[in-house]
Amino acid sequence: MRILFMGTPDFAASVLDRISEYPDDTIVGVLTQPDKPRGRGYELAQSAVKKLALEKNIPVYQPETLRDNAFLPELNALDPELIIVAAYGKILPLYVLDYPKYGCINVHGSLLPKYRGAAPIQRSIIDGETVTGITIMKMAKGLDTGDMMLKRTVEITENDNFETLHDKMALCARDAVSEAIKLIREGKDVYEAQDDSLATYAEKITKDDCFIDFDTDAKSVHNRIRGLSPIPLAYSYLDSKMIKFTSSVIVSTDGENAPESIGKITAAVGDLITVACRKGSIGITGVLPEGKKRMSAADFIRGQQDLAGKKLTAK
RNA sequence: CGCGGAGUGGAGCAGUCUGGUUAGCUCGUCGGGCUCAUAACCCGGAGGUCAGGAGGUUCAAAUCCCCUCUCCGCAC
16 A cells, blocks of 8 residues: 655654555655754754654655645655554645545544544643543544544553653554554444544643642642653742752642642652642652753752752742 | 853762862762661761863962863753
């Protein structure tokens, strides 16, 4: 089958890595987001998918826009029979969706119709979910609203963070996609409509999402920290400097704390910085201070004086 | 040339603004002691050309000036 792949981040690259190995299929091309000046010094950065595609000598296309038939000439030339989309980051116009004989298949990182949108993996951890999964669906006009073809569940353990869950999801996604391709090839693909009334949305993670409000229970704080680790990382401010948290443990879930002590560092001993939440307290085990490198709580404590008693604040 | 922080014994930091005795702290490490025992405690030791430049200023530079390299945070 002639397959056109569309995707951008790591998650998508993992899927591409798998399907590009199948002898029965040919990846005729890859669409990914254009290189953009990113990072310190505004250096041009290539997407994970682009890097992989270049390694595998797959033609890469990086159109700024697909609208107004902008990609139609290339589409005609590539003539894909199936389009597979995984976190591409652009809306596909109808002329693209309708082109391939077998349609456009999307790999999404949640059990739809829950967590439609850009950041399902992070959001599911932040919300404290214990199960999530991969859904393969036929793409429709709306955002992640298409009819579903197959689902695979993935367990979220208490110690999963964005990275570990992401990796599990990526592995699962590769399997799901290859199975989907097989079903399509055999004509055994069947679809089920989503129940829109159960839909929830996992919006893109913003800076506001990363700020930790300790005025909540310890578990929520922990979920936020792990859901955003190792990137972009949850943060707060200590002595007017930003400090991010790379990992944490729940110290206690009980005990209401007085409003004035919320966010206060109650202890900084060994490898644990204990912070009071509204309910219970959280133990920070890894930090990234502004201008510094990632380090363990123990290292941070060593270099600080009188950590205990200080307060984590909003700016 | 987007903004900013930082390079000091193995680790994390202080000292730099207001140059000047043996470069300090919390750990780690090595040796010894105490102890039924210990990651605890006590004593002692090793380990640094203060990122680099046979640069500049000075009687004197980790500290002030210049150049290079590297790392990092923000923003995008």
